[in-house]
Amino acid sequence: MKSVKIGICGLGTVGSGTLNLLQRNAQLINPRANCEIAVTQVGARRDNPNCDTSAVEVARDIFDVAKNPDIDIVVELIGGTTVARDLVMTALDNGKHVVTANKALIAEHGMDIFAHAEKCNLIVAYEAAVAGGIPIIKGLREGLAGNRINWMAGIINGTTNFILSEMDSKGREFSDVLSEAQEKGYAEADPTFDVEGIDAAHKLVIMASLAFAIPLDSSKVFTDGITKLDPQDVANARELGYVVKHLGIARQTESGVELRVHPTLVPKNCLIAGVDDVLNAVMVNADAVGTTLFYGPGAGAAPTASSVVADIIDVARVMNNDPQSWVPALGVPTSAVTARDILDIQEIETSFYMRFSALDQPGVLSTVTGIMAGAGISIEAINQKEQPATEKYVDVIILTNVTHEKSLDAAVEQIEQLETVRGQVSFIRVEHLDQ
Structure with missing residues (x-):
């Protein structure tokens, strides 16, 4: 049986998990790959007690792995975008195929x-870069290859999903749940990357590049985090039959492609509404198959290693045949990828949840609805929350029908200027995900 030699760079959570999985399931993996997959070298500054490297050569300089003439596949698991990019380019220059779990690297430097x-006639595989152990990349590139993808909507960050699940089920404050997430290791000491939606934006643009054959450019994604989400709005959504989820949404329209990450109201009976805690899920709607749901753990040593090893097996299979049979990363040869119009958030059409505080007196609501009518916004439902008799202001909740975001912004600006309205208007986008 032919041997394919693997070099793993990085022995952190995912690196050690990958080495352990390859060693533990070797008798299963080798027949599936039709070759012997052997980890012969690891590049890491320090050892990890969670894995056994006694039978593997350990290099303290990761670039030694990329330049090792005996290595066939370099597995990049160091993270970051600077050294990682140099490592991947060095590996390619030295004739190595590459497997990576680095979403930031792919989102920011994938095109290069x-x-x-x-150019080198080599493979860069990246299943583990999106949604951990969920095979969404292979699902889009292979399982749904015969379909026209209409839209995707995903819970693709476990940290934000855990926080929102706790806020919804227990009415907790964002800061309180964030502290717990950090204690449990779900959130980093600096959680900005997760809670502001940057991580989800990276993953979304990678999926969209496959679904719609568009260049990788995470700067084109409208990104809104969950830090300013009010628990009152989460509770109101529940009363109205919705759940608030932090979604990455990509949709192909006649005008262009929507790429957006933001808190979203989804109906409780929607498939994705029941995905709680740190789990991930991606809904994909396509012309032939209809709507599918990819669901499972989006992070962790073993789930992410599952995707890394799946890519290693795929690359090993191709090495035994013709590397050119591998579908390039964007679904079409990179030379054929051209820019598509990415819609500005102002051009997006969706429904909205609105909440504002207004004087409890005749004529106020008619003024507000008149402003919205003037902006061309149709109202689906309106609800005035009960307040104590001594309170002059009441909370008003409005659900709109589908409208342009620029129309809503124009209406909100006028409503906030009314003397009868106190403070700012809160709004959250609503997606029914049924068409």
Whole structure:
């Protein structure tokens, strides 16, 4: 049986998990790959007690792995975008295929990396870069290859999903749940990357590049985090039959492609509404298959290692045949990828949940609805919350029908200027995800 030699760079959570999985399931993996997959070298500054490297050569300089003439596949698991990019390029220059779990690297430098890989007739595989152990990349590239993808909507960050699940089920404050998430290891000491939606934006643009054959550019994604989400709005959504989820949404329209990450109201009976805690899920709607749901653990040593090893097996299979049979990373040769119109958030059409505080007196609501009518916004439902008799202001909740975001912004600006309205208007986008 032919041997394919693997070099793993990085022995952190995912690196150690990958080494353990390859060692533990070798008798299963090798027949599936039709070759012997052997980890012969690891690049890491320090050892990890969670894995056994006694039978593996350990290099303290990761670039030694990329330049090792005996290595066939370099597995990049160091994270970051600077050294990681140099490592991947060095590996390609030295004739190595690459497997990575690095979503930031792919989202920010993928176009250069894939172009270089194509020039070198080599593979860069990245299943583990999106949604951990969920095979969404292979699902889009292979399982749904015969479909026209209409839209995708995903819970693709476990930290934000855990926080919102706690806020919804227990009425907790954002800061309180964030502290617990940090204690449990779900959130970093600096959680900005997760709670502001940057991590989800990276993952969304990678999926969209496959679904719609568009260039990788995370700066085109409208991104809104969950830090300013009011628990009152989460509770109101529940009363109205909705759940608030932090979604990454990509939709192909006649005008262009929508790419957006933000808190979203979804109906409780929607498939994705029941995905709680740190789990991930991606809904994909396509013309032939209809709507599918990819669901499971989006992070962790073993789930992410599952995706890394799946890519290693795929690359090993191709090495035994013709590397050119591998579908390039964007679904079409990189030389054929052209820019598509990415819609500005102002051009997005969706429904909205609105909440504002208004004087409890005749004529106020008619003024507000008149402003919205003037902006061309149709109202689906309106609800005035009960307040104590001594309170002059009451909370008003409005659900709109589908409208342009620029129309809503124009109406909100006028409503906030009314003397009968106190403070700012809160609004959250609503997605029914049924068409």
